[in-house]
Every structure is written in structure tokens, then in C-alpha cells.
Amino acid sequence: METLAFILHNLPAIGERTLEHLSIVSVAVGVAIVTGVPLGIAITQSRRTADTVLYLGSIVMTIPSIALFGILIPILSKIGHGIGWLPAVIAAMLYAQLPIVRNTYTAIRNVDPALRSAADGMGMSVSQRLARVEIPIALPVIIAGVRVAVVINIGVTAIAAYIGAGGLGTFISRGISQSDIRQLITGALALGLLAIAADYALLWLQRRLTPKGLAPRAA
Amino acid sequence: MNTAATSARSRSPYWALLAIALAIAWGLYASGLAADILRYRKDIGYLTKQHLTLVAISGSAAIVFGVGIGIWLSRPWMARWAESAIQAVNMLTSIPTLGKLALMMSFLGIGPLPAIVGLWIATLLPIIRNTYEGIRIVPAHLTDAARGMGMAPTTVLLRIELPNALFVILAGVRTAMAVNVGTAPIAFLIGGGGLGELIFTGIDLQQQGMMLAGAIPTALLAVAVDFLFGQAQYWLVPRGVNPLRAT
């Protein structure tokens, strides 16, 4: 088909867009992990704070991504970065927060209290207990949260093509404006494959990092 | 769980949200954007109706088909194919919605129809998954007791399996519908209309007022739909199996 010809002909461009896409997603998720995991751990201290934080986070999730862009652009244009890479990364980071924070919170809270007592009883400090007992046990669930965040972010970044951020969404936006089916299909396929590959890659990581003693987690 | 503590606990997030909403409203007013936004009042009204039509049609079709397919996959005779079917559903779910809409456009062209079909598929998948999972985790001994007491298979489904799975099913519907409302703006790109028109045109023309005129109602709609289905979860699921109403 002509689409196949188009793809083969444009592999370098496809590669470039993919890298653009991945750069936005990885920075966003990276920052989200750095802020989200400690936040998730912190809110295990107080039920009320946890409820508020999680509720606000879920409200953010219900805001459509293009709407969030629409809101960020006026704000960020004050500092000259209204469109392009920065609003895309910030929006993606915001969407990545809730899955990571919520999963971290749930995972740490669900660590059997008996294990915590055992660790304390053995003379571990709080940070040692976190590092040696709670986080390793919680890790698979946290990674599951990262997985969800990454898949969502791939979608958000696709839309970011419309605010000049580049990425694989540009094939789709051009395909629509130029009524070019080849670009449409290329974009759709590339996004689909990227998302599926990322999901499975992180699933593999999740299983790898599950401590051997724990039951295998369902996908 | 005493009710005073419950309501105290559950109210503080709402206060925080209200505070933030007021802050945003004040910010808009102070910066003059509020006046800008209100200029588009008529468009907002018209486009919101369009938007809600898209959501209503694609959403209700998604619920009907999603729950139906989910029930079908959960039947014992489907056991062999169910797991692979769900794997396929999972894979399709991770494909970004923009991609799905793009594919719809390549098959169906431009207009409300491909938009509705695209939204329908995107909303359908999480509902199928949650319905299947929700029914699957109903403890086997309950269906055993039900059959042993002389319930016909359809009755077991309607009186035992579905009520016990309802909370999970509604959770899936709630998420899926919120995603539906949130993704509907993109439908504008392939000719589906809706509030996306204000947002995307606003971005193109660098008109912040126009952008916000589209973005804010969309966000509010999404929150409203989520709240609505949250209420559905609270009221429709029987007390005995409803964590929100546990006494």
C-alpha cells in the first residue's frame, strides 16, 4: 500500500518524531516519579491529607488534556514559553502525578503492619525500614502506577502536537489538515505501537522487580 | 465508622477544591480574561450542546456494548477465549485516543459519525475490562450456592453476579465517561464539533480568551460527569456490597 511506501520513505522523520515524543514523556514521568513517590509516602502519615491530595489529583485527571494546555498556555506565555515543549512537559507531568502518587500511597499503606513492627523491633530507623522493607515490597505496585502514567502521557503528548511540541502527533495533525491518509495511518500506527511497547516493557520491569518471595502480580 | 468522622473526613477535599476554584476565578477576573471569556457566551452554549450530544451518544452506546461484551466474555463457555480477548482489549486501550480517531478518519472520513464511532471505541474498552473483571472476582462459592438453590443461569447473572460486580463496573463506567468527555474536544479535529472548536481555534489564533472559553467549560463538564457517576456508584450499588455505604 502507499502507506507502507510512505513509512519506509520517511523512516528518519518517524524516528525523529518518536524521539521527540519519548523525550517529553520521559522527562515528564521522571519528574513525576521524583515528586510523586515521596509525596505518596508522605501522605501515608495523615488520612485527611491523603484524601485531599488524591481527590485533587483525580480532579486534575478529569480535565481534558487539550483543556489543560489551553489553561497553561496563557500562564506560560507570560514567561515566553507559551507553546512548545514546556507546556507539554508540564501537562504530562501533572497527568502522571496521580497514578504514581496513588499507587505509591496504596502500596505503602498496604504493607502488612506486622512487617513494620518486625522491622522496628529489629532496630531499623524509619528511613532504613522504608528503604529495606516497605519500598521493595511496594515497588511492583509503584511501577504499575508508572506504567499507567506512561501510557497516559503518550496520549497527552500526541495531542501536544497541536501546541507545537512535535512528537508523533504531528503526523496525525498534518494528516488531518492535508487530508493525507498515509500520514494519518502512520501516526496512528506509530502511536499505537509505541504505547503497546512501552506498556509491555514496563510490565516486564514490574515483574522483574517483584521480590522473588511475593506472588506474581496479574498484569 | 461513625458518620460524623466520615463526613468530616470526606468534606475537606471539597473545601480545598472550592478554595482553588475561587482563586482561579479571582485570577481570571483580575487579569481581565474573564471578560474575554464571557464574550463567547453564545458559542459556549451552542458548542456545549454539541459536545454533550457527542458524549451522550457515544457514551450510552459504549455502556450498552461494553457491559454486554464484558458479560459475554465472563460466561463459562467463553473461558478459553476470554483471556486473550481481554489482552487484546488491554492493548487497544493503551493506544492513544488521538490515534484511534485518526484511524476512524481514515476509514470513515470527516464528520460527526467518525467522531462518534472513535469516541465510542475509546470509551468501550475500559468498560469491557471492568465488567469482565468485576464479574470474574465474584466468589465462586456464591454462584455455587445460587445454582445449588435452584437459580437458573440467567437469574444467577441478574440477581447475584451483576449486583456483586456493580461497584467495579460502575467504577469503569465512571472513568470511561470522564475520559469520553475529556477526549470529545479532539473530535473537533475530525469534524465532530463541540467545545474543541474554541480551544483549538484559540490556540491557533493565540487568543487566550477563546482558549479558556473552550477549556474551562470542558473541564467543568468533565468534573460534573465524574461527580454524576460517582453519585450513581453511591446510590445504585446495593448497601451490602458498596464500600461507599459501608456502615
Added chain:
Amino acid sequence: MIRLEALTKTYATPKGSVTAVDGVNFEVREGEICVLLGPSGCGKTTTLRMINRLVIPTSGKIYLRGRDTDSVDPVELRRGIGYVIQQIGLFPNMSVAENIGVVPRLLGWDAARRRRRAEELLSLLALPPAEFADRYPSELSGGQAQRIGVARALAVDPPVLLMDEPFAALDPVNREAIQDEFLRMQRKLRKTILFVSHDIDEAVKMADRIAIFHSGRLVQFAAPDEMLAKPADAFVASFVGSDRTLKRLRLIRVREVMASAVDARIDANLPAVSPDDDLRRVAALFLEHGVESLTCVDAAGRALGVVTREAVARRLALEDSQ
């Protein structure tokens, strides 16, 4: 009432065919409690579940009141048989009253009648309807849930009850209490009951007759006392336990071996026994206090007679020789 003829169930597995139930024959009389006893995997539960056709027999027949269960629609069949399972299986989405009303509703009873029946059964089981009818299963203790499971099985007053280790999920104290209550109820209701258990003590206490299974085959079918006195083979002997004589003592009441003597001496230092106490308790008291006879009194404390070690021994010997 219930007759099993050459009942067999085989399963095809990757490793070849497995016989779960092998040519089982026995008959349960009306109003009788028959306990299906044996270690796990012996085929007792499979046998039970063939009676209400949750499992389809490979061959053989089951007759319920003379009718071949094969000829009846399974769903109809099950509505006429009460079924109680180990995990209790109260439907969490329904209230207690709604749970009890499940089969009545299937049979088309109206709401008022269903409610009345639910309240009636709750009272029968010593659970005040005002308190329990509208509760949900998640709000019940284990013992309460268990009793409601039984109430649910009795809702349409079926002549037959099938019970699959119904009391296994309870702690020992609750289990004793509910077993006693169940026997009291059975004396009033006279249902025909098949009861699966892996616990010899429970079987001895509850059964009119015991069917003991080993690897799918019915090894012995007899009243508890006979099975304890004359186990059919080494397996049964080891299953009932080497303390079977003591177990037998539990089956015999003081009134059966007491020598009447209304002028019997009541010793303030020794405990007195009542006519309904079992001989195992008496034997324990003999040992504890180092005596060979105890006085039996009525509820008011008046002497009724004397029970001696010699009388107990004579009674055991009598059973042995039969």
C-alpha cells in the same frame, strides 16, 4: 427416601481417568441424618453434589422418594432441596431477609409471605427478626451467618437438606453450640439430611447413620455406635481413632445405666450428674475425684439414682457382644 444405586463419577484428566466416586450404594431413610464421612478427596462431597445434580453422575442412579432424579429438570430439583455450603455463601448484595427469601421468590411467593417466612425462621433460630432481618451479611458474626445459611436452606420447607461441611468455618465453641441447636431443631422438623464432614466427632454426635468413604468407595454404612464398636476394616478403625471406646461413652446417657435410688446419698464434696449427661463426662469425673460411683440428681437437686463404674463397664460389654 433417598436411594443411591451404583453411583459412579469419573473425571478425564491429562493423566488418565480418575474415579472420584466408585459404585456407591446406600439408602437414607426419611427423617434421618446421614453423615458422609471421610478424609479430603474421598468422594463424599462429589457424592453429595450428585444428589442435587451440581455434578452429573457418570453412571448409576439416584432416587428421591422413588423418582429418578435424572427425569426431573435440575433447576426444579434444586428448588426442592435445601443446600448449605461450607463458606455459607450468603449473598452480600442482599439483606438477611432477602437472602432467606431467594427460593420463595423463585417459586413466586409474594413479598408479604416471603417476609413473614423470613421472620418465622429467624425466630426459630433465636435471631430476633427486628434486629436481623434487614442487616447485611457483612454485618454478621460467623455464627450468625451460619445460622442464617441454614434458615435460607429451610425457607420453602424442603423435605431434604444437603449440607457440605456447614459448620467447618466456625471456631470450636461456636461449632458445638450450633451443632446442639441444629439437633434440637431437627427433633422438631424431622428433615432428611445428608451432611458431609471430615470430623469423626461431629459425625458421631450428629448422625443417625454414618457413610464412611475411602478413595471413592463406600466402606461402611452404620449407626455411630456400631461403627465405633465394630469398624469394618483397618482404615475405618484408624479413622475413628484409637480412643473409640471413649467416643462411644459420649453416646450413652446416664439415664440408660443409672440404678434408680431416690434415697441415694448426696455427697456435698462430689459433683452430681444429671440424667442427660453422657458417660464420658461421668468417666472423667470418676477419674478426677478417684471414685467409682456418683449420684444422679434432677433439675431441683433431688436424688434420682446412682451410676457406678461397674454399670458403665457392663453396658459397654453389652454393646460389644451385639
